[in-house]
Amino acid sequence: MMGAGLGLSTSRTTSGAPVLRVVGEIDRGNSAEFDAAVRAGLDPSAGLLVVDLSEVVYLDSAGLSVLFAHADDIEVVVPPLLAPILAISGLDTVIPVRTAAGSPGTE
């Protein structure tokens, strides 16, 4: 596969909410894979899915669309680097967004 490598892992928060942790870059080449992972991680019974993007260094509009598609079911953790794009797209107005400290890409 020539697309960006995507690391996906799931876990639970201490309160039991599902967590999808993503590492790498999300773009058109792998947004379907990302979407599938989000769908798989949803567990309405245990609360909002925490999509942890704090180790994502690139997110394009295809990735944003995945997040928009699941706006009601997820909350998102992003590194400061991605904060502008979330703000521009308005995602932060429809999904709870937390900014992770010391994430990659801040140099």
Added chain:
Amino acid sequence: MPDSAGEEDAARLDIFSLDDVVGPDLAAVDWAATGLGAPEGWPQSLRTALGILLTSRFPMWMAWGPELTFFCNAAYRHDTLGRKYPWALGRPANEVWAEVWPEVWPRIRSVLETGASTWDEALLLFLERSGFREETYHTFSYSPLRDDEDAVVGMLCVVSEETERVVGERRMAMLRDLGAASAVRSEQEMLTFAAQQFGRYDRSFPFALFYLFDDGAARLAATSGIAPNHPSAPTVLPLTDTGAAWPAAAAAKGEASVVELEDRGPEPLPTGGWSEPPVRAIVQPLPGRGGEPIGFLVAAVNRYRPLDKAYRSFIELTAGHVATGIATARTSLAQQRRAEELTVLDTAKTAFFSNVSHEFRTPLTLIMGPVEELRTRLADADPRTREELEMVRRNGLRLGKLVNTLLDFSRIEAGRMGARFAPVDLSALTAELASVFRSAMERGGLGFEVDCPPLPEPVYVDRALWEKIVLNLLSNALKFTFDGSVRVAVRAEGGHALVTVADTGIGVPEHELPRLFERFHRIESARSRSNEGSGIGLALVKELVALHGGTISATSAEGVGTEFTVCIPFGRVHLPPDAVAAADEAGAAPGDSTADAFVHEALRWLPEVEEAEPVVSAVAGTAVPAHVLGVDDNADMREYLARLLSGAGYQVSALGDGASALEALRHWKPDLVVSDVMMAGVSGLDIVAALRREQRTTSVPVLLLSALAEPEASIEGLEAGADDYLTKPFSAAELLARVRAIIELARLRGHHARWRNALVETLHDAFFVADEDGTIMETNAAFTEILGYGPEGLPYRARYPWWPDPEVDAEADRLFGDAIARFLNEDSGSCTVPVTHRDGRRLWVAATFTGIVDPENGRRMSVGTFRDVTAEHYAVQRDAAVAAVSLRLSRSGDLDQALRGAVEEVRTLWGAERVLGALFPPGSDVPTITAAPAGVGWETLEGGLRDTLIDLRDGPPLVARRDLRAQGGVGVSLEGPRGILVLWLAIDRRPFSEQDRLLLSVLAGHLTQGLRRAHQIDEQRETALALQRAILGPSALPPGFAVRYEPAARPLEVGGDWYDTVELPDGRIGVVVGDCVGRGLEAATVMGQLRSACRALLLQDPENPGRVLNALDRFAAGVSGALCTTVFCAVLDPLTGLLTYSSAGHPPGILARADGGMDLLEQARSFPLAVRPAAPRPCASELVPPRATLLLYTDGLVERRRHSLNGGIAKAGLALREERDTGVEELAARVMARMRPHDGYEDDVAVLLYRHPGPFETVFPARAERLAQVRDGLRGWLERCGLSGETTQRVLVAAGEACANAVEHAHVGRPDGFVRLCTEAFAEHILVSVADDGSWRSPRRPRDGIRGRGIEVMRGMVDDVSVDSGDEGTVVSLRIEVE
């Protein structure tokens, strides 16, 4: 815990042992006696500072404590301290640097008081470290040193001594300036120039004297910095005087000496650029060409620099430069004089004739072409027409031959003969050529012997030139041989081929033999078959033989004959190698046209038909026709006269020479003799004299014809008793009028002798008598002939019928009216006025009138005469018009300009409403239009006019035609260099006369020439530039580079500047900008060699440009003309921006940082090439920061007369800085434009620009899985752009969106498409463009999520987004400002 005292001791030892040069000496200082006390008690801060000092390899010294105690490191000791070491260690700084303390102390105090550092660059300090006050330069910074309590207690000086660099540069500059004396001509100019240069560098040489040896003494030739009457500058120094001011005798032997200048007497010596006089001078011989000194230079030396080897060799070099300059001036002066004396006469003559000849070629061509055509077309015409045509053709050929001969001379003289020597069988070739003359020889009644046995080996000749040699000799032999024979022989003798042409002709008098081959020399009164000839045939033969490396000689005896011997060496060693061709290139067989011209001409000298028979002619009228004898040695002229006169009703006899004319006149008395003046043997004047001597013939009138236009000649003819005199060329009408007048006068003489004088005065001209009202009462025949109005219309009242019609030509009407007013009111006068002939033609007449009173009735009458000067008038007008158009053409720099100028000029000349120039490219019916006034295009022309222009194009060229389709204008076509040009003049109301038509045709002919010339200039310019570009740099540049080259504006010439980039195997790039001395092809050739060599050397050793230049030094030493070439040679790593460079005397590169900061790359500077081939060259490194721009250039960009180089560099730097946010291509154009003087660059200019990093470009298949890889590449490039993390991310996301959009939407269903991503860095912004070859879906379509969001993201990330959609695809451009 270890013992603390022991630890301190160890620390102290450690401190001094950090350096094993200065350390031991520091340890030996009695520190307890200094203000610092024993080292054991030194604070940690001092130890730390000392540690830094001692371990640094950079020269440093520091001062610590209240006494400012002095420390220094090994580098400082070595570079600067000199003899003060080790004395200086531990001493107060004000003692150590007592001599410069006034300069140093304020700086140190400032550091101590403010804690701020100082910076001084190349500061001049006089140090006493070598036993004398020494001129030294230092670049240094003082920075504060703080103690453990953070108080400033000392200072650290980091210093770099630059004495060698500054002094070295000064000397280099002087040598360069001295070397720039190439334009200097004379010896005195050279000396003045040298003295000026010495004066400019009065620090190196406070004063200088130039003595030249002359007749056992040395004479002062120039001085610099010293008054010429100073006691130390005696005007003459005898070589024998040992006590003289300067040791001239030693210098004469070639010995240099040092002269101490103490005790030079009371008169103080000048101090030059210093405040104290020099203490020593060098007397340096000026070496002559053969080693013998031609003089000597007394150079006072700089007392503040050691007179070391470098200084001595610098003085030797300056002396060498001066000596070379003088020697060159002397040689060139001598050569020039010799050459001038030898050539002044011949050059003047040949130049004049060849210029004239050149001008003849065009009209000749325009005559001969149509004549050949007419001969074919009129093959069936009546014999008279054909005969006349034949005559035109023969004379055209003859004129062509003469013109070609003169052009041959000018070619030989200009070295442009372009001979190609090929081996030929000379015997066969010569025999073949001789055979051409056989029939002419036989017709001339001469025996002709051709004796050409085969030669043992071929001879190298140019066939065309050999042909001219043989034909000239044969025609010469025929011309001067009346009986006997001509013999041509070929022999081999002593390694030469001998060709002899011998005749039994009249021979050459002994005293004339030496001048036989001189140009334009004709042997007076020699009897020959023809008096025609220019006296250049044999001179040309001699030149042509010399071109073959041969000789020609002549032996002759008067009345016996002449023998010419041409001697050509066998083999080819005597010929220039590049002019030797192979046997199969021997060229065509003897050109028929050349041989034709010779034989035709020769045949005309020979008797043809018996001509002395009266030509039978139809005689009009009842009177007995007058009998005219025509005498001319030119057969064509003879025939012309006969035809003309018999056509006018005269009976004509024609004879070809004066002797037979006299013979005929002995028993026959014609009514008129018309004779040429210049004839071989008996001339026209001789005929007149003979006729006047005899009572019987004294009344026979004679009309002389001559080609000599000088008034003296006509006076001579008339004094001899000729009745009239006509100069050639003359018109038929003129001849007939004169003949008629003379004959009628002769007939009148008998009856009306009293009237003779009055009639002689008037009969040639029109004559009239008018009354006081201006009414014409009486006229004569010439009046009728000129105006067409006869006596039957008398009296003619004003307004006369020939008065120009104001409706048609208001100006002519006014002129005529003014003249009539004068005629009526003035007693006498003359004027030139326009009149209208009865047939409507416009004529111009020159009139003279006198007022008289009629004795019978007392009324005032006027008598006047006039003659037709139309031809002269229009000739003058035509000349002026042609001159005006030619001037416009000559001022034009290119073809378009020339055409525009010509069209405007033609419009002015005719006062036309409009003039169009339609240039039809070959095969096209759509021309480009040049219009005056401007603003008309082909499409906007009315259809009828368009058809007219096409008609004109298809018609014959150079023929002015009017009213083809009643368009109210006149047009002419001509063959332009880019197609057929049609000129159209809209002149609705004005008449367009025959003269106008002629003028337009003549102008069209000139335009043909002028446009062709302009086109040639265009082509030459392009060729020169193409040549330069072809050799000056690579055709493809690596990304990020831009280059420009511009030749010197005037004269346009290739030069020696070049740029080059070399892509090295490891990805680095070699960058070279260089400048060879001089201009022209020679400099370009040197440049080409150096460029290639430098490329090769860079590929071989890319690590060190200094070494590359060293190797190039060695190469340049072997290339003539490469000395003093300047080169900037660098190796650039495009990934890191690291630039390693070395400069061979080249102006420094300029670096403009993104923030506007500027740096000069002025490290690693050294001599120009090959000046000191053995000296190792330095090498320096500079990091080209992100988005910075590097400018390398040659001095033509920045050097201006009367302005400092630094000013120019600063100006270039400013341009670079202000335009730095521009792409490099555009930036290069703007820098060139901003630096260009208003009249163009004086010298050629090469410019090379680099912006770091170069643009990034990638083309990838339109597939989503490729996006990550593309992003990786882009990320790497963005890192090199030095952007913040946030900006990087913004560019990355926006570019990523654009790429994703291209992939997703532009190539729906077309997975084989490609996307191109390009990015370029500017000082303050980044441009990204993403192009696809599909169709971009409009972002204004209803949002469908992804696409709309993509655009939104892009807009949010960058400062500007533009989408440009077309059939070819879509380009998204993004602009990101860099914070």
